[in-house]
Amino acid sequence: MSDWTTYEPVLIPNIAGLDRLETYRKHGGYDALHAVLHDQNTWPDPASVVQEVKEANIRGRGGAGFNAGLKWSFMPPVDGGPRYLACNGDESEPGTFKDRKIFEYNPFLFIEGATIAAYAMSITSIYVYIRGEYRSWIHKMEKAVSDAYDAGLLGQNILGSDFSVDLVLHSGAGAYICGEETSLLESLEGKRGYPRVKPPFPAQRGLWGRPTTINNIETLSNVPGVIRNGADWFKSIGAESHPGPILYGISGHVNRPGVYELPSGMPVMTLIEEVAQGMRNGKKLKAIIPGGSSTPILPAKDLEDLTMDADALRGAGSMMGTAGMVVMDEDTDIVETLWRISKFYHHESCGQCTPCREGTGWLEKILEKVVTGQGTTRDLDLLLDITSQMEGRTICALADAAAWPVRYTISRFRDEFEARCKPSLIPVG
């Protein structure tokens, strides 16, 4: 991997005032959209754009890590009816705070990326779903969208071409589940955010029953770069199997928490020790949660030589998720931390599927018992049993997201849990 200290950010470059359209355009902004719409030699048709993005292998930055261009290619042929792009700015996975940086510092990069995506998939309307808590950032986006409309970069005949698309900002109102793509569609339609059964997949039946693609904000923000510089350029950045820039959100017990743009595949220890400037108060590292609260915890001993890319993290027994890394020092009470995570999932379960609605509640209750010293060692096995009754038995992945932290935290830190528990005195059966 190239030297990260000389890496030049492309998603959020160090340019003041990039949230102003004139500054964005002065630095090459909208060149990519212009090329796609007018350079017939390079981009003869929308399919050529899909092909390039597919080739670049932009793996979805919202957590699932699916090739964005491949997802685009699932859209059915144009039939004259409406087609939708839903941009996922719900950003609610604990430990994740990256997309708001794009809204704040480089909003037009995202808008340009979404517009290119719309062209590539013959989309008629773009809906941008932003979590309701981000009101300050929604206001920033309203300004940017309005400026883009005024400059002929959204709406009718964009940049003088025959391509037209509208973009609508839609505020959530406080529900983690709305980051799940089909729940997001329900919420956009004005309903409770209950995830939908798949199939049919959104590409077949999405918003208002029409073909829809859902992409994360950061994912779409990578598109202009791919169009400008080519898929090969994108693939030359970072880890081969998971290429491109990543907005790493580092939080917890480090000296300099924050969002950092660096190539994918950064060594975990470099992120902690150099990028985030080491552990707070000179404490020792105990564990990390690599990509948001649902990704399994990794103890410090497993972090040597581990890199932040999907394959390496899977090999280590965790996941890339949103690259929102939560760092915990030696004083961290792992039992209490797990209880807090379970409390979150219990609060956020939409209640549609019984294994999740009931399971998340029991996980929280039993963990509370363990935290307060009332638990027995058999409760730990009960917890593990409940997780196996939840995983893969529900409409969406929230049950899995709630089960994994419990399963892996207990298996990787069992000593600490047992130390909190009383022996089980009543015989089984």
Added chain:
Amino acid sequence: MSQKSSDNGASLSQNGTSAYTFTKEQLAEIEVLKTKYPEVQAVTLPVLWMAQDTFGHVDPEVQRLVAYTLDLPESHVHGVAEFYTQYFKTPKGKHVLDVCTCLSCHLCGGMDTLGYLENKLGIKAGETTPDGEFTLQEAECLGACGYAPMMQITNDVYVNHLTPEKVDQVLDQLASGDTPDFESIPMPLVSTTSNNEAAGGSDE
């Protein structure tokens, strides 16, 4: 369901009397909102927001106004309002303090911040001060994990890196009728040579 309009453009409930009304301007704004979606139902969330920003909450009577204005079943609007945590289903204090105690904030003192506020205001999380000034709430992850502990003020501005001193300041500011400004937190540069510069500053 019937929808009646009085002289001031307000939408009234079934029997023609309602404690809550939308202004003519708001009704016009709702018409514009409707043009952005293929179905009216899609504006349920935006109109609930409009109602809450106007009346301070969306109690069942406000939900009814929204339902009648959009010609949607009250049960639908009620179901939506109940599902989303940011909608206040009962009136709250003038300022609602949402203190994040989720994962990263929990690790970095979010519970201490909440406890400090409970002592200072003399109420527990979920309660409102007797003078109606402050409602204190425990919030799930607000997406400010690197700036913990933090809180959100009445569904709007975030206040980050909270310390007891900063909490005191914010409370004084709110009590005097002022609200804290939006705080831009630039991304730290990754360069190993500089610690203080930052990327992405908006206007500086």
